[in-house]
Amino acid sequence: MLMGLFNYWIVVVLMMIGLYIVIAHGNLIKKIIGLTIFQTSVFIFYISMAKVDGGTAPILADDTIQYSNPLPHVLILTAIVVGIATTAMALSLVVRIKEAYGSIEEEEIQQQDNQIQEDKQEGKQA
Amino acid sequence: MLLTFLLVVAIAIIRMKDLFAVVMLAGIYGLLSASFFVVMDAVDVAFTEAAVGAGISTLLMLVVIAMTGHAEKTTRHKPLLALLVVTITGGLLIYGTLDMPYFGSADAPIHNHVAPRYINDSIQEIGVPNIVTSVLASYRAFDTFGEVVVIFTAGIGVLALLSITRRPEDDDNIGSFNDSLNEQHLVVRIVSKMLIPFILLFALYVQFHGDYGSGGGFQAGVIFASAIILYAMLFGLNIARKVINQPFFQFISAIGVLLYGSVGLASMLSGGNFFDYNVLSNDHITGQHLGILLIELGVGCTVASVMIIIFFNFAGQRGMQQDNEKEHHKNKELS
Amino acid sequence: MDIVVTISSGLCLFIGSFLCVSGSIGVLRFPDFYTRMHAASVTDTLGTGMILVGLMILSPDLLIFAKLVMIQLLTLLIGPTASHVLAKAAWYNGLTPKLSPNVIDQNKHKETTSSNP
Numbered sequence: 193m194l195m196g197l198f199n200y201w202i203v204v205v206l207m208m209i210g211l212y213i214v215i216a217h218g219n220l221i222k223k224i225i226g227l228t229i230f231q232t233s234v235f236i237f238y239i240s241m242a243k244v245d246g247g248t249a250p251i252l253a254d255d256t257i258q259y260s261n262p263l264p265h266v267l268i269l270t271a272i273v274v275g276i277a278t279t280a281m282a283l284s285l286v287v288r289i290k291e292a293y294g295s296i297e298e299e300e301i302q303q304q305d306n307q308i309q310e311d312k313q314e315g316k317q318a
Numbered sequence: 319m320l321l322t323f324l325l326v327v328a329i330a331i332i333r334m335k336d337l338f339a340v341v342m343l344a345g346i347y348g349l350l351s352a353s354f355f356v357v358m359d360a361v362d363v364a365f366t367e368a369a370v371g372a373g374i375s376t377l378l379m380l381v382v383i384a385m386t387g388h389a390e391k392t393t394r395h396k397p398l399l400a401l402l403v404v405t406i407t408g409g410l411l412i413y414g415t416l417d418m419p420y421f422g423s424a425d426a427p428i429h430n431h432v433a434p435r436y437i438n439d440s441i442q443e444i445g446v447p448n449i450v451t452s453v454l455a456s457y458r459a460f461d462t463f464g465e466v467v468v469i470f471t472a473g474i475g476v477l478a479l480l481s482i483t484r485r486p487e488d489d490d491n492i493g494s495f496n497d498s499l500n501e502q503h504l505v506v507r508i509v510s511k512m513l514i515p516f517i518l519l520f521a522l523y524v525q526f527h528g529d530y531g532s533g534g535g536f537q538a539g540v541i542f543a544s545a546i547i548l549y550a551m552l553f554g555l556n557i558a559r560k561v562i563n564q565p566f567f568q569f570i571s572a573i574g575v576l577l578y579g580s581v582g583l584a585s586m587l588s589g590g591n592f593f594d595y596n597v598l599s600n601d602h603i604t605g606q607h608l609g610i611l612l613i614e615l616g617v618g619c620t621v622a623s624v625m626i627i628i629f630f631n632f633a634g635q636r637g638m639q640q641d642n643e644k645e646h647h648k649n650k651e652l653s
Numbered sequence: 654m655d656i657v658v659t660i661s662s663g664l665c666l667f668i669g670s671f672l673c674v675s676g677s678i679g680v681l682r683f684p685d686f687y688t689r690m691h692a693a694s695v696t697d698t699l700g701t702g703m704i705l706v707g708l709m710i711l712s713p714d715l716l717i718f719a720k721l722v723m724i725q726l727l728t729l730l731i732g733p734t735a736s737h738v739l740a741k742a743a744w745y746n747g748l749t750p751k752l753s754p755n756v757i758d759q760n761k762h763k764e765t766t767s768s769n770p
Contacts, residue, residue, distance in 0.1 A: 196420030201412060202321040208408040209328045215404070216397035219390040221337055221382065225344045229328055232351050232371065236321075239360045244429060245422035249359045250449040251531065252441060258424070260359040261433045262449040266458060268363050269450070270465045273536055273621070276370045277472035280628050283382045284479045287635060290386045297391050503741075509734045 199240040206233035218298040220286050224279060231275045238264040320354045335390045337383050345376035361532040362450045369540040374625060377547065381632045385639055445603040446529045446610065454534065455610040459593040462613070463578055466620050470575050473624035477568070480631040503552060510552055517545035525618045529607075535614040539621025546622075547629050555633050564630055567623040574620030581612045658710055665707030672700035685751040686743055694736030701728050 210233060213226025242264040250262035286296055293301050327347045334340050348371025355364035419426040436453055444452040454462055525538030550558035582593045590597035595609030676696030683689045705725045712718045 197415055197418065199321065199421050200415040200418060202325060204408055204411045204415065205325060206328055207411070208404045209325075209332060211407065212397075212400055212404045213332060216400035217390070219337070221379065221386065222340065222390060225331060225340060225379070228344060228371075228375065229331065229347065232347065232367075235363070235367070236324075236351060236354060239355055239358045239363060240421060241426070241428060242360065243358045243422055244424050246424075247359060249361045249532070250437070251361075252447040252449065259437050259449070261429050262436060262453055263428075263433050265360050265363050265450045266453045266461075268360070269366055269454060269536065270461060272363070272366050272370055273465055274468050276375055277469050279375055280378060281472050281475045283378055284476045284628075284632070287382060287385055287632070288479055296386050503738075506734060506738050509730060513730070 200237065203233050203237040203240070206230075206236070220289065220296040220298065221283075224282050224286070227282075228275070228279060231271070235268045235271060238268050320350055320357065324350050324354070335392065337388050337390055338380075340390075341376060341379045341383060344379065345372050348372040348375065362448075362534065362537075365532050365537045366540070369537055369544070373544055374540060378628065378632060381629075381636055385636050443602075444606045444610075446606070448529055448531065448533075450532075451528050451534055451610065451614075455613055456593075456595060456606055459582075459609075459613060462617065463582070463593075466575055466578055466617055469624050470571055470620055473568075473571055473627050476628045476631055480635050507552055510548055514545050514549055517548070518542060521545065521622075525614065526611075528614055529610065535617030536621055538614075539618045540625060542618070542622040543625030543629070546626050550629070550633065555630070555637055559630070562626065562630075564627065567626050571620045571623035571627065574616040574618070574623065577616035577619070578613050581609055581616070585609070662707040662710040665703050665710065669700045669703030669705075669707060672696045672703065676700065686748055687740060687750045690736055690740050690743075694733060698728065698732040701732070 207230055210226045210228075210230030213229065214223050217223060217226065242261040244258060244260050247258040247260040248256050250259045250265065252259075289301065290296050293304055295301065324347065327343055327350065331340055331343050331347070334343070348367060352364045352368035352372060355361075355367055436449060436457065440446070440449050440452045444456050446452045446456075521538045521542035524533040524541060525535060528534030528538070546558075546562055550562070581595075581598075585594045585597055586592050588597040593609075595605045596602040598605035598608050673696065676692055679692030679696065680689050683692055702725060705721055705728070709718055709721045709725075712721060
C-alpha cells in the first residue's frame, strides 16, 4: 500500500508545507511562494491520478494502444495559467503595499494600521 | 525519486531567510515539478509548467524583490498553533487518501466515464492527433475562454496598479546610456542577438504545431513573451519601449480575447451552438481545424501581450524607484 | 557493427554522467564562488554534450539526429554565456575572489558600477 499511495502522501505533505508557509510566516513574498507551492502540489496530485500503467502521452500515434487520461491534463493547463495570473496580481499588490506602508512584514503593517485607527479616534474626540 | 527532491526543496524554502535564495528555490521547485510531469506522460502540462513556473514566475518575483528588499525578519514567537492546524489537516487528508485507487491502476473511476469517449472518438469528430488540444480547444472550449479572460483581467489589474506615465526627458539620455552598456555586456548581447529570432520562430512553431505535438497557444505566448523580455533586459527598458510599443500590445491582448469570442459568435450566427465548430465550414473536420486554429491564435496573442505588459510595468516601476533614489542622492549632495 | 555502436554510445553516456556528478561534487567542495562557477559551467556543458553525442550515435533516423544536433548547438551556445553573465554580475557587484595571502590583489574593486535594470 505504501508504494501504491506514496505519490498522494507526498502531495499531502507538500500541501501542508505550503499551508504552513502561508499561515506562519509574516513576510508577504514568502506567503506568495507558499501559495505557489500549495498550487503546484495540487497539480502533482491531479497528474498522478491521470497516469495509467503502461500508457503513453495522450497524442495519437499508430503503434500505441493505451493512453494516459487527457482530461486532468486539460484542467491543470488552465490551472497553471490562472495561477500565474493570480501570482502576478499578488506581486503587484505587494509592490503597492511597500510603497504605502514602507515594509512588507505583516506585523509592521498591522501596527501601522492600528496606529492610524488610534490617531483617527483621537482626532475625532479632540 | 523526483518527489523526494521536491520535498527537500520545499523544506529548504521554509527554513531560509534570504528571499533571493527562496525565489531561486521556487524556480527549482517549478522545474522539478515540470520534470515530474514528463515522467507522468503529461507533456503539454510539463511544457507549460517549465515555461511559466520556472521562467516567468521566477523572473517576476526577482523584479519584485529588487524593489522590496532581500531579507525576511525573524519572528520572535514560535508558531505552535500553525503547526497544530497543519498536522491535523494533513492527518485528515491522509486518512482521506486511504480509499483512493492505487497509483496507475487502469480501472480507476476517472478512466471510465468521459475519458474513453475523448480518446476513442476524438480522431473522427475533430481529426487532431493531440487529444489534449482537442479537449482544450473544442470539447471544453468554453472553459478555455474563461481562462483567457482571467489572464486578460490580470493584465488589466497590473496596469491599474502599476502603470506609470513616461516623462519625455527620459528619451534624451538614451544615446550615452547605450554606449556605456555596450562594453559591459558585449558577449551576452551578441549571443542573444543570434538567439532571439530563433526563439520567436520557435514560439510560432509551437503555436501552429499544437495540433500534432505538444504545444498550443499558452506555451507559444509565454515563449514569445520571454524572447521580448530577454531583449528588454539586455538593451535597457527605454530602448525596448521604443521598439515594443506598449499601447500596441494592450490593443493586441484585447484583440485576442475578442477573436476568441467572435469565433463562438460566428458559429452561433451560422446556426450551431456557441463554440460549435462543425458549422463553420462545409466539412466538419475543416470546420474544427479552422475553429481550433483561430482560438489558439487568440489565446497566443492574449497570453504573449499580457506577459509583456506585466513585465514592462514591473520593470518600469523599478526604474522609477531607481530614478527617485538617484535624485535623492543628488539633492543630498547639493544641500 | 552493432556492438561498436552500443559500446561507444554507452561510453559517451557514462563519461557524460560522470562529468555531471563530478561537477556537482566540485560545487559542494570548492571554497569560493568563482571556482564553483568554473566547476559547474565547464563540467555541465561538456557533460551534457557527451550525453547528447551518445544519444546521437544511437538515433534510428535522420530526423532525430538533426534535432539532437540542434539541441547540442544551443547548449554549447547558451551554457557558457549564462555562466559568463553570472560571473560578470558577481564581479561588478563587488564579490572578490578568495586569493592566497601573499598575492597582492591589484584589481580590488572599491566601488560598484550601476547595475542594468
